Amino acid sequence: MSFDSLIEQTREALREVLPETIEVTDIELEGPHIVLYTKQLDSFLSGGDLLRQVAQRLRRRVLVRSDPATLMDPKEAEAAIRELIPREAEISALFFEPETGEVAIEAANPGAAIGRQGSVLNELKRRIGWVPTVVRTPPIPSKTVEEVRVHLRNVFDQRRKFLKNVGVKIARDRLPEKIWARTTALGGYREVGRSAHLLTTQNSKVLIDCGIDPGSDRTPFFNAPELLPLDSLDAVVVTHAHLDHCGLVPVLLKYGYTGPIYCTAPTRDMMALMLLDAIRVTNQEARKGLYDSGNVRDMVARTIPLRWGETTDIAPDMRLTMHNAGHILGSSICHFHLGDGDHNLAYSGDIKFERSWLFNPAVNRFPRLETLVLESTYGGYRDVQPSRQQATEEFGRLASKIVGRGGKLIVPVFAVGRSQEVMLVLEERMREGAIPKVPVYLDGMIFEATAIHTAYPEYLNSQLRTQIFQQGDNPFLSDIFHRIDSQQMRYSVLDSKDPCIILATSGMMSGGPVMEYFRAWAPEEKNGILFVGYQADGTFGRRLQRGLNEATFLDGGRQGSVPVRLEVATIEGFSGHSDRVQLMNYVATLDPRPTRILLNHGEESKALDLATGLHKRFNLETRVPFNLEAIRML
Numbered sequence: 001m002s003f004d005s006l007i008e009q010t011r012e013a014l015r016e017v018l019p020e021t022i023e024v025t026d027i028e029l030e031g032p033h034i035v036l037y038t039k040q041l042d043s044f045l046s047g048g049d050l051l052r053q054v055a056q057r058l059r060r061r062v063l064v065r066s067d068p069a070t071l072m073d074p075k076e077a078e079a080a081i082r083e084l085i086p087r088e089a090e091i092s093a094l095f096f097e098p099e100t101g102e103v104a105i106e107a108a109n110p111g112a113a114i115g116r117q118g119s120v121l122n123e124l125k126r127r128i129g130w131v132p133t134v135v136r137t138p139p140i141p142s143k144t145v146e147e148v149r150v151h152l153r154n155v156f157d158q159r160r161k162f163l164k165n166v167g168v169k170i171a172r173d174r175l176p177e178k179i180w181a182r183t184t185a186l187g188g189y190r191e192v193g194r195s196a197h198l199l200t201t202q203n204s205k206v207l208i209d210c211g212i213d214p215g216s217d218r219t220p221f222f223n224a225p226e227l228l229p230l231d232s233l234d235a236v237v238v239t240h241a242h243l244d245h246c247g248l249v250p251v252l253l254k255y256g257y258t259g260p261i262y263c264t265a266p267t268r269d270m271m272a273l274m275l276l277d278a279i280r281v282t283n284q285e286a287r288k289g290l291y292d293s294g295n296v297r298d299m300v301a302r303t304i305p306l307r308w309g310e311t312t313d314i315a316p317d318m319r320l321t322m323h324n325a326g327h328i329l330g331s332s333i334c335h336f337h338l339g340d341g342d343h344n345l346a347y348s349g350d351i352k353f354e355r356s357w358l359f360n361p362a363v364n365r366f367p368r369l370e371t372l373v374l375e376s377t378y379g380g381y382r383d384v385q386p387s388r389q390q391a392t393e394e395f396g397r398l399a400s401k402i403v404g405r406g407g408k409l410i411v412p413v414f415a416v417g418r419s420q421e422v423m424l425v426l427e428e429r430m431r432e433g434a435i436p437k438v439p440v441y442l443d444g445m446i447f448e449a450t451a452i453h454t455a456y457p458e459y460l461n462s463q464l465r466t467q468i469f470q471q472g473d474n475p476f477l478s479d480i481f482h483r484i485d486s487q488q489m490r491y492s493v494l495d496s497k498d499p500c501i502i503l504a505t506s507g508m509m510s511g512g513p514v515m516e517y518f519r520a521w522a523p524e525e526k527n528g529i530l531f532v533g534y535q536a537d538g539t540f541g542r543r544l545q546r547g548l549n550e551a552t553f554l555d556g557g558r559q560g561s562v563p564v565r566l567e568v569a570t571i572e573g574f575s576g577h578s579d580r581v582q583l584m585n586y587v588a589t590l591d592p593r594p595t596r597i598l599l600n601h602g603e604e605s606k607a608l609d610l611a612t613g614l615h616k617r618f619n620l621e622t623r624v625p626f627n628l629e630a631i632r633m634l
């Protein structure tokens with residue numbers, strides 16, 4: 001369908017559905033959504049389910065807004081908002097957007113502001129003409145979330161034009177012949193790192209993930225002819241904010257990609273945090289980066305955030321739905337519906353098929369599914385890990401032993417994911433008295449990443465959400481946690497004689513603040529270090545795990561050595577990845593079960609192991625593609 005015929009079809013749907021008293025003054029495209037402008041917003045919204053009927057006829061998401069001529073003066077509108085929204089919503093800020101006719105209401109309790117089934121907002125809409133949207137006041141202010149919101153307001157005009165172009169492109173005519181489709185491995189196959197997949201039909205081209213290889217300078221196969229020119233891509237879809245999945249997205253923008261990026265809102269914010277930090281690290285090491293902060297800002301401006309379960313047209317013959325992957329905040333399994341349901345395929349990204357302290361297990365139900373691209377990080381037949389519960393018990397036991405004897409405990413963590421889980425474990429165990437109550441210091445990006453978690457509680461597991469919302473008891477706000485935000489504070493913690501626990505980056509001890517604590521505390525036997533995350537070969541963390549009597553450093557220009565006498569222990573079971581048993585269970589419980597599974601994101605032997613295991617047990621087609629290989633599905 002072309003742009004003109006889509007508009008014509010919309011007019012026809014409006015003629016069929018709307019009573020004569022309601023006039024639509026303009027129709028616009030905004031990315032994948034159709035936007036209607038009307039002077040009778042009140043009647044439009046109170047007239048039963050008119051909007052739903054229009055959307056159903058068009059099979060697209062439809063938004064309705066006030067004709068700009070009908071908007072109440074912002075000052076008067078603000079007074080009306082403060083009068084109508086109950087006090088317990090605790091409004092912290094209001095932002096009027098004249099271009100869309102929207103007013104963003106930042107409130108501590110969005111539920112109270114929205115009212116039962118949106119009753120308060122509907123009443124407001126009728127009264128002021130502006131369309132209210134409610135965003136949560138982050139309980140811990142996050143610099144990243146705030147900067148993203150400010151940036152999006154600043155680029156509003158530019159973004160509006162951009163969204164219209166995206167909408168026009170999605171509405172273009174399909175080629176008449178029968179659809180074909182294939183997926184091409186562009187990185188992360190028979191290896192871990194530089195994840196990238198291309199999904200192609202005769203009409204559309206979509207890139208899923210575009211990551212770095214943390215262990216080397218290798219990039220995905222950017223020069224594969226089918227990827228070029230970059231501007232021929234319809235969309236870039238990002239499963240989650242780890243750099244091996246998103247680390248090179250800004251490079252696409254730098255070299256000519258001008259289209260949209262689809263991911264969840266927390267993935268967008270977390271990506272901005274991770275990418276800007278990566279630039280900072282590169283600068284510190286006086287290396288030349290592949291992109292700059294301008295490219296990251298451009299990426300944020302071009303991101304179209306999607307909610308889990310919301311189906312969106314992203315190309316003439318592709319619909320995308322994202323589902324919880326259980327791995328890190330906002331991480332998603334990306335499900336594609338091709339053509340008129342000719343084929344359905346899902347990219348798992350990284351998945352955890354077990355309820356963790358933070359997230360629900362990965363979604364295993366889809367309307368339809370023929371092909372699954374599945375990660376295999378721990379897919380080897382020996383990759384069996386303890387459960388979260390066992391890991392928690394073990395962590396509690398060791399932490400209690402170390403601080404109980406007056407020692408200091410170091411936990412090297414990645415800023416995102418594991419550090420928040422360890423915080424929750426510590427909070428619960430100290431509250432219950434299982435671990436002596438000592439200060440827990442957070443150093444590195446952990447505090448900021450935690451703040452982003454608290455800005456998006458709807459992406460956390462149901463139990464944690466209830467605890468935060470209904471019981472008003474946010475464990476991340478516990479007084480045991482202290483943020484280290486200056487070198488001075490770091491020195492005072494380093495010099496302190498009292499027992500404490502420190503969570504610090506980097507997770508594999510390849511640098512970062514964790515090294516300072518290690519150097520200071522390694523010589524004393526009563527201290528300890530607990531590894532909760534994967535330690536890659538060649539990293540300092542891995543060498544320490546294997547046993548070191550003395551550690552030598554060449555870090556920040558200082559050379560020296562310290563004796564290693566502290567207790568070193570590793571706790572398995574806190575991984576954000578499914579182990580072999582969980583991966584097999586995931587496929588066993590998939591509804592519907594796909595006919596074909598492609599394995600990626602695992603060392604070659606693990607991917608092959610899992611492929612064999614899945615084929616034997618479920619008798620389905622399994623394949624372990626090589627990078628650059630394309631698999632035809634239709």
Ligand SMILES: [Zn+2]
Pocket residue numbers: 240242245327350
């Ligand atoms: Zn990941």
